[in-house]
Amino acid sequence: MSSASNDNPIYGPFFGVMGAASAIIFSALGAAYGTAKSGTGIAAMSVMRPELIMKSIIPVVMAGIIAIYGLVVAVLIAGQLDLPANYTLYKGFIHLGAGLSVGFSGLAAGFAIGIVGDAGVRGTAQQPRLFVGMILILIFAEVLGLYGLIVAIYLYTK
Amino acid sequence: MSNKSKKLTVGGNDGSQSKLSKQRAHDSQDYSAFKVVLFYCSLIVFLPVVTFFALKGFLLERFFTMSDMKVNIGSAVGAVAALHIALGVYIYRAYFGGSKTSQFKED
Numbered sequence: 001m002s003s004a005s006n007d008n009p010i011y012g013p014f015f016g017v018m019g020a021a022s023a024i025i026f027s028a029l030g031a032a033y034g035t036a037k038s039g040t041g042i043a044a045m046s047v048m049r050p051e052l053i054m055k056s057i058i059p060v061v062m063a064g065i066i067a068i069y070g071l072v073v074a075v076l077i078a079g080q081l082d083l084p085a086n087y088t089l090y091k092g093f094i095h096l097g098a099g100l101s102v103g104f105s106g107l108a109a110g111f112a113i114g115i116v117g118d119a120g121v122r123g124t125a126q127q128p129r130l131f132v133g134m135i136l137i138l139i140f141a142e143v144l145g146l147y148g149l150i151v152a153i154y155l156y157t158k
Numbered sequence: 159m160s161n162k163s164k165k166l167t168v169g170g171n172d173g174s175q176s177k178l179s180k181q182r183a184h185d186s187q188d189y190s191a192f193k194v195v196l197f198y199c200s201l202i203v204f205l206p207v208v209t210f211f212a213l214k215g216f217l218l219e220r221f222f223t224m225s226d227m228k229v230n231i232g233s234a235v236g237a238v239a240a241l242h243i244a245l246g247v248y249i250y251r252a253y254f255g256g257s258k259t260s261q262f263k264e265d
Contacts, residue, residue: 050188054252057195061202061248068206068241072234075210079230135249149238153231 010084015092019099020077023152026103027070027145030110034063038117045125052124055131059117062142066106066113069149073102076156098152105148112141194255198248205244210237 038059046053077095081087120134213233217224224232 054191054195058252065241072237076230076234157231
């Protein structure tokens with residue numbers, strides 16, 4: 001009984017809940033920054049080149065995908081949360097690590113997408129050949145969030 | 159004088175009509191672009207969510223021996239894969255379809 005209560009303390013699920021919350025909070029923070037920063041670039045560029053709107057939405061879409069990574073991990077973690085009797089402290093630590101890894105990776109990726117999207121969209125309006133380079137840089141920024149997702153899912157399986 | 163005024167009004171009508179038709183063409187172009195962007199954005203937002211829950215239900219039903227953890231991970235990976243396929247299709251459309259619309263505009 002005492003070992004069970006040592007393995008399953010009352011505060012065990014706290015770590016899991018914090019993991020699920022931090023997964024979606026930090027991912028959404030990064031996605032919001034990316035959307036807002038590249039949105040100002042799109043607004044400035046569309047005044048002169050409104051026909052490029054379809055190409056220039058891409059940074060906003062990629063910033064939105066960062067939030068979906070966080071959502072997936074948060075839903076996975078929330079599905080395993082349980083009463084303290086069925087939820088070990090180890091599981092709580094694992095879930096906190098998974099949530100933090102996808103959350104902070106998403107935050108970093110969102111910052112990168114925002115800054116690159118702003119400058120890239122403004123540049124594409126003046127030199128359309130820049131579009132391919134902008135897409136490549138955006139994909140490399142997006143992959144940072146994907147790495148966090150992979151690590152989070154790998155942690156989740158432990 | 160009346161002739162001049164007539165000509166002027168006719169010319170003005172022509173100008174306003176061409177302006178109106180141009181405006182309508184712009185509006186229809188904007189509307190079609192908006193439809194395409196809205197379709198792809200809703201696809202990218204809703205496709206992974208639908209895929210996640212559909213895959214979860216389907217896998218649970220079909221392969222009942224799989225553990226709950228494996229079902230969750232399989233559906234999460236499937237949702238992310240579907241998301242990236244939708245993003246790839248959007249980028250392809252923006253890269254090749256966007257130049258097409260600008261060509262039409264030049265015509």
